[in-house]
Amino acid sequence: MPREIKKAVGEVGRCFKEAGLKPGDLLLLACSGGRDSLALALCARICARSMGLLLAGIVVDHGMQEGSGKVAARAVKQLSKMGISAKVVKISLDPREEKETGEEAAAREARHGALKREAKSEGARAVLLAHTLTDQAESVLLDACRTPSSSSWIGMEKACLRDGVLYLRPLLQISRRETTQICREAGISWWDDPTNGSEGEAGSDLPRRSRIRSLVMPELEAISGGGAQAHLAQFASMHREDEEFLDSLARKALGGASFSLPFSLPSSLFTSLPRPVERRCCRIILKNFLDRRAAVERQVEAFINLLDKGRGEIFLASSLRLCVSRGEVVINLCNN
Structure with missing residues (x-):
């Protein structure tokens, strides 16, 4: 052969x-x-x-x-x-x-x-x-x-x-x-x-x-x-292992969070985490409310900026709004 x-x-x-x-x-x-x-x-x-x-x-x-x-x-x-x-x-x-x-x-x-x-x-x-x-x-x-x-x-x-x-x-x-x-x-x-x-x-x-x-x-x-080619493929394999580990830490931090509307979590949950884990928490949450990957990635950094400021809001889609206010993160319909 x-x-x-x-x-x-x-x-x-x-x-x-x-x-x-x-x-x-x-x-x-x-x-x-x-x-x-x-x-x-x-x-x-x-x-x-x-x-x-x-x-x-x-x-x-x-x-x-x-x-x-x-x-x-x-x-x-x-x-x-x-x-x-x-x-x-x-x-x-x-x-x-x-x-x-x-x-x-x-x-x-x-x-x-x-x-x-x-x-x-x-x-x-x-x-x-x-x-x-x-x-x-x-x-x-x-x-x-x-x-x-x-x-x-x-x-x-x-x-x-x-x-x-x-x-x-x-x-x-x-x-x-x-x-x-x-x-x-x-x-x-x-x-x-x-x-x-x-x-x-x-x-x-x-x-x-x-x-x-x-x-x-x-x-x-x-x-x-x-x-x-081989180096890029090997890098991807190793990086996937790192990503899966960090994602597991993020899921553990989110605990049994229910991804239904209205969605709410204390801001302190995010700000107490290392930035790489915080970013993945934001990504996991957004993936549950947005369909397209590109839209999720665009909003992750905006989400983190709101957490850093401690207040503000962004529109996730035509009918959804994410708000950080009074120590709480809330995602709900725009008319609520």
Whole structure:
């Protein structure tokens, strides 16, 4: 077995064991027809057979590009050749979501919705996602550009439970260079998404992630001598551990706080805490009242400024107000 395939199979098998998968469990593989998801399909099939797991594929067709139906059908055929039954699920973007968050984010939410529905409908134990070490490094840089928050540096989780569905990312220690080599060694051809751009070239019309991938990462790799991706991914993993520890201190400080309206806590609870824990308390509270992450991060520092002053108010949304007054933090509807 070629070295890259052996390494990736080891990572996939380790991920499956850590997730507590048992013989007979069904895994749903999300496949785009790209090199990463096809490399994962190959390795997941090997591990599934050795562990007695069931494996099926799902190809989500966003319909956002001309010929997307042909790309999806081709991916299904490639999975079938590997012995993995698969189907295409067509989705459309929510116009309101697209207007508020942009096309890329709206597509991500629509894709998540499709995977969630299929996983629950089929009784899948987990959904497999083909994010790589390269994706992890790009995500760290992209999130840092989006929001000035320490949580921007935590990257993606190897295992994540969302809306009752377990998502696994077994390839977070495997680079895109390695998935490319895996496909070449196995004789697998792949589709390249044109919106990803190409190294050294990325127009302003392409998504920010694509511009980071095509313009920023190659420069960082050259400057670092080839270790930038691995270092960013390792940093994200270590930083996630720090964040989880500080979050646990914040949750302990908040105790059994009820996040319902009207919400109220004494200001002294916050001001007696070290600033890193205080900031996370503010973030936890705001996450319970605001939907979008960007909105939460914008308001965290404003919340802390009110606590420092001991008085004042900010509007969290069109109908919510946060007020600090007379030693108390209150969140309530604006008309109350």
